[in-house]
Amino acid sequence: MYYDNNKNFPVLDDYPMTKTQEGIFFETLSHPGTTIYNIATMLELGGVPDVSRIKDAVISAVKAHPYLLTRFFQNDKGEVRQKRPEEFAFDVEELRFRDLDELRKNLLQPYDLLNDSLLRASIARTDDGKIYVYFDMNHAVFDGVSRQIFMRDIERAYKGEKLEPEKFSGWEAALLEERVRNSSQYQKAKDYYTELFSGCEPDCLPLSDTQEDIEGVVSVILPGHADTETIKRFCDDNGISENDFYTSAFGYVIAGFSGREDSIFTTINNGRNDSRFMDSVSM
Numbered sequence: 001m002y003y004d005n006n007k008n009f010p011v012l013d014d015y016p017m018t019k020t021q022e023g024i025f026f027e028t029l030s031h032p033g034t035t036i037y038n039i040a041t042m043l044e045l046g047g048v049p050d051v052s053r054i055k056d057a058v059i060s061a062v063k064a065h066p067y068l069l070t071r072f073f074q075n076d077k078g079e080v081r082q083k084r085p086e087e088f089a090f091d092v093e094e095l096r097f098r099d100l101d102e103l104r105k106n107l108l109q110p111y112d113l114l115n116d117s118l119l120r121a122s123i124a125r126t127d128d129g130k131i132y133v134y135f136d137m138n139h140a141v142f143d144g145v146s147r148q149i150f151m152r153d154i155e156r157a158y159k160g161e162k163l164e165p166e167k168f169s170g171w172e173a174a175l176l177e178e179r180v181r182n183s184s185q186y187q188k189a190k191d192y193y194t195e196l197f198s199g200c201e202p203d204c205l206p207l208s209d210t211q212e213d214i215e216g217v218v219s220v221i222l223p224g225h226a227d228t229e230t231i232k233r234f235c236d237d238n239g240i241s242e243n244d245f246y247t248s249a250f251g252y253v254i255a256g257f258s259g260r261e262d263s264i265f266t267t268i269n270n271g272r273n274d275s276r277f278m279d280s281v282s283m
Helices: 019-030 051-064 100-107 144-158 170-181 184-196 211-218 228-238 242-258
Strands: 038-045 071-074 080-083 093-097 119-126 131-138
Touching (some): 019 170, 038 144, 051 119, 051 131, 051 144, 100 119, 228 242
Parallel strands (some): 093 119
Antiparallel strands (some): 071 080, 119 131
């Protein structure tokens, strides 16, 4: 074991999965062949692109974010863990298809999470002369903010900038979560929320099983003419964030719809509440 520059986070033979990753992993196992957790991006290149330069830029971006090459495996105890690559082994495939329809049918494929690389990248040509760049990452190692970071770094590398490797990766994030989950502070927080939500009914909204009714519930048209600028000005004047405003408005609507004084709902955030994660490509 040795230590890197991440404030005494060890570089290990293997790492735990985060709880969010475990959720995606077991959800994927429950739905064999699913592509719901594929995060795919396809770009059509205009003009006369320098394909070799584009490939080099993509490879540089992956080198800067090596967590994309992590692999999941099952150890002797039956635990699913993740492992750093022993060496950098990644390339951008060059593929040819008859047309765009054939390209789309062939490129988006499900992942075998225990045996596959969780990153795919290719440059595809069609018979009409068009060229596309295609990326596909599994959500267990990638998210929406990661896509912004990754695309930004491809552009920077394409312009000739040298990319610095990220300093805090998904491996460190997994160790940090494991450390936090074993702390007394975590247990205190868990006890607090267990008490806070005690007695709450999990199914207070009378949602139907039909997609039409569900869409009717979540697609709410509010009266009035509060455009985004008006809302932003209201938030600034009252010292609240736009996130607070929209969350409160949604809670108000749900409370009215359910007929309850209190309502509970979950939201998604990007998990980057630690500044060290700002440039991390991970889940």
